[in-house]
Amino acid sequence: MGAVMLDGNALSRAIRARVGKLAAQFAQESGRPVRLGILVATDDGATRRYVRSIEKGCREVNIEARTVSLPGTASEDELRRELVRLGADPADGGVDGIILQSPVPPGVDFARLCESIDPGRDVDGTNPTNAGRLWEGQPGFAPATPSAVMRLVDLALAALTTEAVDKAAQDGTLDLPRASLAGRHAVVVGRSPRVGKPAAAMLLARHATVTIAHSRTPDLGAVTAQADVLVVAVGRAGLVKAEMIKPGAVVIDVGTNVVDGSLRGDVDTEAAAAVAGFLTPVPGGVGPVTMAILLEHVVAAAFGRFTL
Numbered sequence: 001m002g003a004v005m006l007d008g009n010a011l012s013r014a015i016r017a018r019v020g021k022l023a024a025q026f027a028q029e030s031g032r033p034v035r036l037g038i039l040v041a042t043d044d045g046a047t048r049r050y051v052r053s054i055e056k057g058c059r060e061v062n063i064e065a066r067t068v069s070l071p072g073t074a075s076e077d078e079l080r081r082e083l084v085r086l087g088a089d090p091a092d093g094g095v096d097g098i099i100l101q102s103p104v105p106p107g108v109d110f111a112r113l114c115e116s117i118d119p120g121r122d123v124d125g126t127n128p129t130n131a132g133r134l135w136e137g138q139p140g141f142a143p144a145t146p147s148a149v150m151r152l153v154d155l156a157l158a159a160l161t162t163e164a165v166d167k168a169a170q171d172g173t174l175d176l177p178r179a180s181l182a183g184r185h186a187v188v189v190g191r192s193p194r195v196g197k198p199a200a201a202m203l204l205a206r207h208a209t210v211t212i213a214h215s216r217t218p219d220l221g222a223v224t225a226q227a228d229v230l231v232v233a234v235g236r237a238g239l240v241k242a243e244m245i246k247p248g249a250v251v252i253d254v255g256t257n258v259v260d261g262s263l264r265g266d267v268d269t270e271a272a273a274a275v276a277g278f279l280t281p282v283p284g285g286v287g288p289v290t291m292a293i294l295l296e297h298v299v300a301a302a303f304g305r306f307t308l
């Protein structure tokens, strides 16, 4: 039996439909739009393109994006000054949500700079206060990508068809239950602070038994084959083969690798689809949901909340 492919594009549309409605409601109630500030200081073309895609995403859901663009040679002090400016009261020219886009210029300490972002406006969960809150089980903003991973796990467990998700997108009503993972073994491959570690914290908060694997894990396949929920965030095309997957597992492929000009995940998708129960495609899986969650966080921040 083939795996159900989890349609990240449909889920993203559904989330954004709801976000757009709530952003419009905010603007009507407060007399101003929801605002996102993006600080970018790199000459890297792919990063600049990604920022433009965030700006486009904002326009589509009634969020005003304000991008502050510095050269790739900017100093840490210059970046901090801009973060403080964006962090002013929204009535005083500040914004509701702030993203410090990586990479930052050489010699600039990304983690230290993130401490200057107010945790209540830290919509991509980069401030260490929010990282700590996540592990403590306290309310806060988690990074958008692991939040997208969890939403896709919820989609799998709810077993909703793309048609059902699309209908919810039209109504702006999709509200997936946050399922308990008690009794299930979750394996996260990758331990980066932005993806692997927060994904593990979120799975643990749902009562899964969690294993984190990484580059020093011997016999990776023996570990991943135990997973009822397998999250792969490594950055190596096709690392996870079919024989490393437990039959029927929920497999979330976070990896994005450009191979011969096309985008591929960390999972050997075609072979894995014959074994897994649910699988995210690349492209069209985690990526579009990440963007939708980022926008959701911005609108939540405008309402003074961590969730919508």
Ligand code: NAP
Pocket (backbone or CB within 6 Å): 145, 189, 190, 191, 192, 193, 194, 195, 196, 213, 214, 215, 216, 217, 220, 233, 234, 235, 236, 239, 254, 255, 256, 257, 286, 287, 290
């Ligand atoms: P990262 O910071 O480079 O971390 C990669 C992790 O993979 C590390 O923890 C590393 O282990 C582990 N690893 C490397 N080789 C391994 C191997 N052979 N076996 C097991 N583990 C191995 O990357 P990241 O930022 O977490 O991103 C991971 C992937 O997700 C990348 O492809 C990235 O482009 C993609 N991504 C996608 C989205 C999205 O929205 N779709 C967002 C963010 C990232 P060590 O810690 O031991 O070095």
